[in-house]
Amino acid sequence: MVTRTELVALALAAREHAYAPYSRFKVGAALVTASGRVFTGCNVENASYSHTCCAERTAVFKAVSEGEREIVGIAIVTDTLPPASPCGSCRQVLHEFGADAFVVCANTQGDERHSTVRAFLPEGFDPEVVLAAIRRGEKG
Numbered sequence: 001m002v003t004r005t006e007l008v009a010l011a012l013a014a015r016e017h018a019y020a021p022y023s024r025f026k027v028g029a030a031l032v033t034a035s036g037r038v039f040t041g042c043n044v045e046n047a048s049y050s051h052t053c054c055a056e057r058t059a060v061f062k063a064v065s066e067g068e069r070e071i072v073g074i075a076i077v078t079d080t081l082p083p084a085s086p087c088g089s090c091r092q093v094l095h096e097f098g099a100d101a102f103v104v105c106a107n108t109q110g111d112e113r114h115s116t117v118r119a120f121l122p123e124g125f126d127p128e129v130v131l132a133a134i135r136r137g138e139k140g
């Protein structure tokens with residue numbers, strides 16, 4: 001299994017691929033899944049700004065699209081002091097596939113903050129709530 005230190009290094013490298021001509025705010029992410037596979041991501045902006053995808057969600061969608069649905073941990077690298085924490089949308093997307101995952105927020109200077117998805121999103125919207133309603137046959 002990749003170490004947290006290695007994940008941070010991979011996220012730092014992924015940050016170099018950030019496509020951020022509008023904000024100039026580069027973000028890199030690297031996550032590890034239960035089977036030990038690693039996926040990286042960067043933010044990908046768009047001239048139609050709202051279509052931007054954050055680094056964390058890029059990495060999650062890469063993992064899920066490759067058949068991995070259980071996230072064990074993620075490292076996120078920015079160039080801020082202190083290291084930036086994931087946005088609300090990314091917290092919810094991470095919660096879907098790894099509510100108990102560890103999160104390392106790091107910066108390019110080597111500072112790190114260690115936390116978990118659950119700590120970042122207490123009482124996050126749980127997939128089981130929706131699945132249970134579907135099982136009960138609730139009508140919209």
Ligand code: THU
Binds near residue numbers: 025042052
């Ligand atoms: N961004 C991320 O990649 N992750 C976050 O958690 C917050 C924000 C990106 C989106 C946009 O490209 C830039 O940072 C500035 O908001």
